[in-house]
Each structure stands twice: as C-alpha cells, then as structure tokens.
Amino acid sequence: MDISQQSEEPVEASGLSRFLLVLIWVALASLIVFIASPTVEQDTQVVMAMVVVGLLFILTRFDKSPVGRILFLSLAGFIVARYLIWRSLNTLEFHDYASFSFAIVLFLAELYGVAIFLLGAFANVSPFRRQPSPLPEDQEKWPTVDVFVPSYNESSEVLETTLLAAREMSYAEGKFKVYLLDDGGTEEKCEQRDPGARAGAIARKEELQALCKELGVNYLTRKRNESAKAGNINAGMEKTDSELVLILDADHVPAQDFLLNTVGRFLLDPMLFMVQTPHFAINPDPVERNLQTYDSMPSEQEMFYAGVQYGLDHWNASSFCGSAALLRRSCLEEIGGISGQTVTEDAETALELHARGYSSEYIGRPMIAGLAPSSVQSFIIQRSRWALGMLQIFMLSNPLFKRGLSFSQRLCYMNSCMFWFFPLARIVYALAPCAFLIFGLKIYSANSESFLLFALPYLIAVLMTANFLYGRLRWPFISDVYEMLQAVHLLPAVLQAVTRPKSGKFNVTPKRESMDEDFISSLGWPVQILFLVNLAVVGVGVSRLFQGTEDLYPTAITLFWALLNTLVLAGCLGAISERRIRREETIVKVSYRGRIKGERASTNFGIVEMGNKSCWVDGSLEGEGSLRAGEFATLLVQNDSGEEDLLRVRYNGRREIEGSKPLMEFDYAPDDVEEKAARVRLMYGDSQRWVDFQARRQKRHNLLFGTAIFSFFAIRGFFSHMRILFGGGERGQKHREEVGSLMPETTNAVLVPIKPKQAPH
C-alpha cells in the first residue's frame, strides 16, 4: 500500500508577503544592530545594559510564549551584538607580537563562541514538541517494519535483552520482523587466520544463531566486514523488504510502544524519511557517576534530546543519531543505503536526504533504554568519533554550500558541526588568564569601565540565555565541565578533521579499564595540568592584589576568570576520579505488586528493584523459614495492563540496603522464553517509566542557585580527586548498601551502572 496517502498538504506562506516580511525583518535587525553601536555615550550605555538585563530577567518567565521567547533572544542578541562591535573596534591593540597573537586567538575563540550562540539561538528559537500520531484502526494499512539490531562483539546476554524487547514491541501481527545483524559472525571473521580468534568467532556465531532461534528472531550475517555498522545495515537491507526500518544499537532496549508511537508519522508525510527518538541512558555517564549527579541532575545528553532536537525539528533538520530511529527504506535505497565519507555516516545520510528535499521528524518521548559509556576513556573515544565525524561533514560536505538544503537547515547543520570546534576555544579560555597574569601578555585592551559596560552584560546575557533555553536540562557550568574534560583529547580528532578530513578511519581502541576500584583516569592529565595552571594564576592574581598593582581592575577581572576556570576544572577533577562500579548489573527501580508462591507458602509482595539477573522484593512469607535460600519459587507479578506475568526464581536470602529494611533477593530461573520476555517487558516495556524519571530531574534553577549547586559538586569532586590521589581509592569491596544510598527515596526508574558500553566498531 501507499503509506503516504494520508498525508496533509504543506502549509505555504505567500511568496510576496513573506518577501516583505523578510525585508522588514532585515531593516529592524539592522536598526537594532545600529543602536547597539558603542558610540552612544557612557551613561546611556549604563542604562542600556541595565535595562536590557532587567528585561531579560523579566522575560525569563515567558519561555513558553513564542513571542516572549523571540523577544528574549532578540534582546540577548542585541547585547551580544553590542559586545561584539565594541570588542572588535576597541579592544584589539597591538602591543607586541606575542600579545597580539594571543589577543587574536582569544578574539577568534570569542567569535566562535558568539557564532555558536547565534546559531544555537536560531536553532532553538521555536522548539516543536511533536506528539505521536495514532495509527489507523485497520491494521492492514500499517506499514511493514524490519527491526535491525546490528552487533559486532556484544555479549549474548546484552543481545538477548534487546532482541527480546524488540520482539515484544506492540505492533500488527506479521507486520514486523526482528533481525540480528551479526558482524562478529561474518565469513571474514569465521575464516580469520588466528585460530583462537577464529574459534571464538565461530562459537559466538553459533551461540547467537541458537539464541535467535530460541527467541524467534532472524539471524543475518554477511561475507566481509565492509563499512562497519553502515555496511552491516546496508547488507541487512539487501536481504529484507519492509517499508520501514528501525535501527537499534545492541544495547538499546526498546519499550513496547516504540512502533505505535512512531510509525504513524510516516502515514502523514510522504516525504518523511526518518523519525528519530531520544537515546535514554539507564546508567550514568562517567561524569555523572564520578560527580554523583545522576539522580538529581539531567544528563548531558538530555540537553540535546529534550531541547535541541525539538528546535531542529522545527526547522526540519532533526539529527539522525544512528539508533532508535525509524527510516523509510525507499529513501535509504535512493542514496544507496547508509553511507558517506565520514565516521558519522548516520548524520551524513540525514544531511544527504534533507538536501534531497526529504523531511525528518523527532519525537521526544524516550522509548529505548541504552547504556552510556561508563569510563572516561570510553566516553572520550565515543566523543572523539562524533567530533571527527561532524567536523568531517563540515570539511567535506559543508552544509553551508550543500545544494538542496534550505537556509534554516544549513544553519542548523552548521550549528551541529561547528559545535565540535569547542576544544580549541575551551583551551584558549583555560589559558587566557595565564597569558595575562603570568606572561604579562596584553590580550584584551579594555579599561574597567568599558569592561563593566560591555563585557559584563554580555556574560550575564549569555549565561541567562543558556539558562533560558536549556536551564531545565542543563544546569549552569555543567557544559563547561563536559567540554573542558574533552577539550585536549578531542584536539587530535579536530586537527585530523581539519587537516586530513578524508584520511583513514578513526582509531577505535576501546581499552577496558578495571572498574572495581577507585582510580584517576589515565586521561585525566590535561585537566590536572590546566587546574594547576589556573590555580597558579589565582595565586599570582591574589598576591598582586595584596601587593598592590596599578592594573588593579584587569588583575581582578582576570583573577575572577581564573577562579571560574579553577572551579570548572575542580569539577573536571571530580569527573576524572573514576568511582568503583559497585553493582555489576543494570538495576531498575520498579513498583510492581504480586504474590510469591513457594513450595510451602505464599504471600503478597512488592518488587522494588529489577536487574537482568536478579530482582529484589519487599515482603515476607508467612511463617519464618518457609522459604530457604536456594529454594525455587514463583513470582506472579501484576503488570501494567493488569495481567499477571509469571517469573520462576530462586531465593538467595535477604540483603540489606543501607537505610531501608532488608529485601529478599531472587535470581531469575526462567523455564522458557516467555518468562524471559516477561522479565524484559516488566523492566523495559513501559516507556512512561523513562519519561517520569527524566521529568523528575528536569528542574530549572536560577543562575545563582545553579552556580551554587555546581560549586558544591565541583568542590566535592575536587576532594574526591584528592582522596584518591593521596589517600588511595576504595578497593573492590561489595558495598551494595552504599549504592542504595545513592538512590532516591521514591520508587520507579532509578538505575545504576553495569558494564562499559561497547565502543562502536
């Protein structure tokens, strides 16, 4: 059937009136930039800055109003323009070559910051929260879907969960198939020379084939491992024929409603090539784990998936993130599948399809549960690939010049690509105070009055704008920690992309770090050096202030800057202080009710936590000793639809979690696949669990409070670093109790880390 027959007519604005609007817009924008000119006299400038900052403060409350939002961004843009004009015309002076060189470098870094600010403001000016579209009642009209789970070296346990969840998705009978695309079992792998590796590949292949057979899903592999994941998917597409393709990473466990919430969009728009959904991580990334912010603060990725993607969707420029996305097969086939010259073929594929006039959509409901990289090392490897890929797109297929894109799409893609130049700017910002206070370079020629008049309002406006746009999702200075942490390590990727964009593959070298004790990440040295440098700068600045200097204000301002850097770097020190992962399992907080049936007794209970191997139950059987450790029992769990799911379990005994009463621990002992499926449904089936969990963390703080919270995390992180550095970390003990204390008191999804995410191959 033609799945696009139900689409609506696009809304087109009248050409002439739109042209007139653009003219008026340009005129008004020019006038605003003109009155931002610093030739207005000083006392007016003072009032100007205060009035605009005051207006921004008032408008913060109108972030839900489209006009209020634009007005906020316009006024913030005015402050930025005013600063930029002043900065360009008044603060660049030649004193000597060294000073001037660094001054220009700093200026370029600031220009970059302004460009990102403006692009970000544009991309996010009108975020669009799209709701799922219902599917027609007649299931015959539902399009067919192939679910691809590409795998390279993930364990069968991980794959089993994902494949089971994929199989358990709700959709029309016979209208979707699940495929494991195994790149670890290719002929190339199974015929490799190294006998050990060859035997391992063959064994794994056989194990996965058996698993697929048991689960009732399809196993596919290919001859050679060409083009990595993209090649794997393309090979899968050659052997399948559905209308839509859902791609799931091996550890991306889908909720049951995934297809029901996404497929309907394809029926509305014949040009739609993709519906992307968020990547929700059920474990903390290393920064969250090491700074202990996972339970209370939105994840780093949330800013993108619960903020930026809505903005991009408005401009028809949603990013394709490689997984948790539903794609139209015909579109992919039109461009030869997922392909490109970069290491982020997904983004490049979307760029190509956007350029061909196809559209994309984004549904912000988290409907897969995945794993974030758990060590700093794997995190850096992941980000280096993203940086390299996006900058390769910038260099090889620059969105500004790519034929076919709309103006707004160009800007949105530029925003996504240029973001990855941040390592350069970050390093400049980190070293600038040192350049002035230690090396005496004159890198910013401004007197204190001008600085207060132009730079201070600018800084306030930028912080307020970030808080306005993303405050719910990104607390103050958290971006700084993430970016500073990555800055030095991403430099090779940035430089490679700029100097040799076409050069070979990105070197993926996942090195498993032992996570059973506290330690300082081996990638922490740049942060440590930058911290020491800025600490020295703070020392020099303070001593100058006490000794008296005629550069009082520049010294004070630079000192403040260095202090901020130091605080951010203290946070980074905390982030590189790897905390021992205490539970080797993914654990989900749940609140199911049901009955335990033992051989001799039964009782009502509540499941408090579920893992992939065990679950923890709050309850007791009638009569002491009626269930002994090692005994088998049956859990009859009332699921969300009111039906009972049956889980065969073996009792391990009671475990105490600090601060709560002892829980009964059961290991799963499933008799058949259906029981396994029930367990996966109970753990992962309900996407509302992820929605609620995210909503609980998404709180907007005002700048001061947010800064105070950040300072607390940063200082605690610093002491944690010192403790590991000088006192030695805690060694591999099994303190499950302490992990419990990290959990929020309320129930529902709270999860703790399991294994490091497998790096992409």
Place this chain on the structure above:
Amino acid sequence: MITRYLHPALLSAIIAPGLVGAADQISILPTPDGVARELARKNVEAAPLTITHGFDELMANSLERHPASRGSRVVSLPTLTRMETEFVDIDLVFRPNGGAQPVLVFLNNREIATLDPASEQFQSGRVVIRAEAEFLNDTHNFLEIATSDDAFVEHVVDLRRSRLHLTGAWSTRALRLGMLDRHFGAKEAKGEAHLHLCLPGSEIGGLRQEELEWGSIATQGAALRMGNLTPLPTHGVSPDQNVDNLLIGVARDIAPLIPEDDVRGITGPYVGVTPVPGAPHRLMVVLSGRTPAEVSQSVLSFGLIKCGYPGHLSNIVIDQVHLPMTPAFIRKPPLFAGSQTTLANLGFKTEPYRENEIPEFRFNLPLDVFAIGESGSAVDLKLEYWCPVTPANPLNFDVMVNGTNVASVTLAGHSASYSVNVIEVSSDQSHQRAELPLQIPIEAFEAGMNELSIVPRVAQDRPMARASGRFALFDSSSISLPGSEPAVELPDLALTRKTAFPFVPHADGSNLEVALLDPGHEAVNAGWMMTAKLAQVSNTLLYNASIHRGIPIGDRQTLLIGSLETLSPDLLLGAPMSATELSYQIGPEGGALFQFGTGGDWKAGYSTVTVLTTMRSANLMAVGADLVREENWRGLGGDLALWAPNRPLDAFEMTASQPLFVDPEIQPVQSSTVLGSNGYKIQPLHWAALLLALAIPFSLVTRALIAGGGKRPRPSGAFY
C-alpha cells in the same frame, strides 16, 4: 648637478629663484576684506594663500628641538592649523664667497636637498627648494640647514634675507570640533601663547561674576590642550584679529559676530568653531547658549577636554554635561604611592636600541611619595634587558633621572655592576633576557613629572652608535614606588610649582579661591592665567575653583592677585615680608610670588595664602606672564620668589615660624563624571523606549516568519 633629490616624492621640487620678494613680517595673501559676517559665512577661502616668513624671525621664535652645532641651524615651521598647506618653498640666499662645502637641507629629519656650491644657481646667490605637503606633519615641523664641514651656517647662508613661503588654502577641516585639540595642541610648538576671550555681553565697568568664571574655565580648557605652554589671555567685547579667540556669551550678545544660521542653531548649550571675523586664519571657538546657565554648560564642556565632541561637526548643542567621579586627568594620572607599574604602562615599547634613540619615559609621581617621614626610601627599578655582550666588549648604560646620572651599569657578559650603588649581579646574562634590580633614592626624583632615561654606551671612550642593536630594554621592566606618610610641609612654592599643592588636593579645584584685589583687566587676565597654569600642573580641569573680585571670602586655599597697594596689612599677616619690604625688593617692573600660612588651629584644618603681586596693577599680567615662563617657573621654591624682566627669578626661604603639616593625599572629586555631551547623546529612557520599539516588532515579524516558514504538517504538536 645643483640639487640632488633624495626621495622620489621630491621629483616635484622645483628651483624657482626669486619667487617672492623680501618681507620681514608675516603677510597674508589675499588680504581678506568685507564685513565680518560675510567672511564668517564663507568658511573657506577659495583663493590660494601664501604666507612668508623671514629666517631670522623664525630663528628668534624657534623652539629648537634638536641639538644644533655651529654647522646646523634648526627652525620650526610656523604652519597654521587653519591652513591646508600644499607646499613649502625654502628660499635660500647665499653669501658671496661663503665657502666651498655643500649645504644640506633637512625637513623633519629627512634630507630633502644637497646644494652643490659649484653649481650655477648656488653661485647666482639664490635657490628655492619646494617640498610638497607630504613632508609636513600636522603639528610640528622642523627645518634644518646644515653645512657639511661644520662651518657656521650663517657664513654660507644669509639667513636675514632667506625666506620661507608656505602656500595652501584655508582649511575646512580646521572648522570642525574634532580639530580643536590639535589646533590648541599645536600652539606649544609654535609658541603661540596669546589668546583672546571675547565677551561681548560684558559691561563697560568690567566683567560680571559669571563671566569671570566662564573665562577661568575656558582659559583652562585652552591650557589643558596646550601642553606645557601656558595661555596668556586678554579679554574684551570684540574679537582680536591677531590671535585665536574664545567667544563667550549668550546668543543675543554674540549674534553680531557669528553667521545668522549659527545664531539660529543656538537652541541650548552651544559649542562651535568659526573663523575670527576679518581674520579667517584665526580660529574662534564659540561658547554660547540662550541663557547664562546654558553658556556655563557650554564653557564647562570646553574645559572638560575629554568630553569628546563629534569630530566632523563644526557646532553642536549639548544636552547635558556630566562631571567626573574621579579626577579627570588629561594626560597620564600620577602613579600611586606604594604601587608598581611596568614601562609598558608608561607607553614604552620593547625594541632594540638604535642610535640616538635613548629609551626614556615620563611619569607623574604623586606628591605623597615625597612626604616627610619617608627619607631613605627609594624607587625600585627592575630593568629587564637583552644585551649580548662579551667581557672583551662590555656595554655600559647610565640611568638618568631628570638629567642626572643616578646609576652607571656595566654589562660584561657574565656580570653586571652599577657604580652609584654598587651591586654585583652575577648570572650568565649574555645572549638572553636579564634582570637588573636598581634602587634609586627618592631624592633623585621630584613630585610631578619626572623623566627617566637609559643611555647605553659601548665603553667609556667609544661612540654610542656602537651600541645600536646590541641592547634592548623590555617594556616589562618595572618601577615600584615606596609607600607614603600622609604629610607635607608648607609653605613650599616648589610643591606648588610641581603639583599645584596646596590648591589641588581636590582634583576639581574645590580647594582653590582666586581673589582679584585689583579691579582692572590685567588682574582678571592674570587670575585666568594663573588658574590655567595650576590646571596644567595638576593635569585636570579645576572647574570648582572659585574666582572673584575683592578680598578672600572662603575657607579655601587662597591665591591673591593684586598690585602692592591693594595688599592691606591684615591680608599679609604671617607673610614672609611686609608690603614695604616687598616694594623695595620688587622694583617698578618686577613681581613677587609668596606663600604663607594664616593663623588658626592647624589640627582643625590648614589655610595658606599665595600672593602674586607687582608694583603697578597695569603690569600684573605681563609680570605674571614672566612668572609662568618655563625658565622662571622652574626656579620656584621656598616661600618667596622675586623676578623682573631683566632679572631671573630668585627663590627665598624666609619663614622661620612653625611649618604647617598637611595631608597631601589627592582627594577624589565630589560630583559625577565627564563625558559630556556629544552628537550621539540620547536620553537613557528614550533609548530604552527605542530599543523596545524595535525589538517588539522585530520579535513579531520573526514569529510571523518562523510560523510562515513551516512547510510540514504539524498535527498533534505543540510549541514547547
């Protein structure tokens, strides 16, 4: 070959003997005629203009900036800021049998011609060299005539008959407010101290109080633009065509002297520039308004020279003048006691030493560094330098403070020592940046402006040129000042000379009262001149200084100006000399300046009187002008100074009474900041309204564009 041209741009130079006849006075062609208003309406003279000067006249008035040997004569070219010079003809007349050596002509240190004595023109007795405008600077220009063998220039060139012809046109540029600073700044180089204040509204009997105050501030405004040259003001109800004028008064009073259009433009405090009626080469600054209060605002804006008039306009109406929160120092503010500063902050830039370019820096030391109780304190100088020397070929440099050698340093590769306070600095400093800490006793410096220079020498007997490229001083070198004890001893005219103390601990002049005891014009002119001098010394506008006629009335530090006969005995209680003694000492043409403390409780406050007096009231101004001449002003000290036209200034310490100890700390001014008023001023609230008036429609249009830009279906979606 008669003339060797050294620069391609000089290809246009011509030799034109006998272009202009001899004329000893400045003559201006064409002679302007017509009524003043007609001239004033036409700001630009279309016809070319030639101004001729005699060399001997130039030599007499020249401020020789370059050391001249007998074989070299340097004159400053009297370029008019109002004139757009096109070219200069240097018309040299040679003496018969003057010599056989070539004559070299330099303009601003660039050799523009070499005249061969064997040539025909040379022997004809006259050569005219034309230099195009590109060889001229806007403000200072120097012409040097040199003989190659150090023979007296006068023996070769007849300077009495040689001439200089400046040809150009009256400039329209000079009639812009942006030229004011340059125009007045150029006066120092030209030695043009005379200034006329035209106050057409004043009454026949004398100036009103407000006019006295206007004159004081306006003269200070001129003075602060004139560097170290103190203006010598005159005043009257009509303009003076021989000098630049400041025209001050309400619109109806000044109306006959400026174009009608300009009069109509006076809709508030008004500042404009226009030619002096009947003398288009002279500038007239118009400070006006509809009411006396508006005139005061206008005058104040002229005094606050950093208020930033829009440069491209020839007149503006000011909205409001704001006074500074901190002292509005015109040049570099003084350093702070106890502070450290780098040479970079003093404007010095790191560069290799070149011959004849001695690293020197000027800085203003605060008075309190020299306060009593700090004897033995020193200025710490940390020199950072680069000097690749070897023991066999050492390099010395002298550290000079205000012309006095305070330290001699020898660099010999592995060590440095300096001879005044011998300190060994041992490190391998050759071929790299080295540091040399020096301590210079505070006594080597003086309050106010100081000059520090570093003079390299290769060795005692070798020429300085050998040091070129072998020594570089880094601008990161630093100067640290000692801390201070807040007390100085008065009376002390040397302090007044250097820092304008005791009049200006308050940098807005609110501590200064100028009392004019004589009723005549000369006392007024002298009062304005002295206030202007104090403003120059203190480097800021004394807009709160009080000036009035009659005996002192306030509790401020008083400057009395009057002839001896006006100094009653009660005014001189505590003075170092009685009026009778003074009359003997001063003589009929001379003058005296003396300072003393008046009675009272010192702890509760202090009060000093400084008196400028002459025998006759008619020469108060002339004698005062002698006082502010650099050579006399330099000699001020003690509590009494006496001078006369034929006698240099002598300073005396007369007071045996208990000295007065006061706190010399410079106080911040009371009210708010400079920045007056320029063309871009806009009321802050109007501005906010304007921004909103733009931003709101901008947001609506943006919203419309965004909404209209949606090209895809959006069922069941929502704005987030």
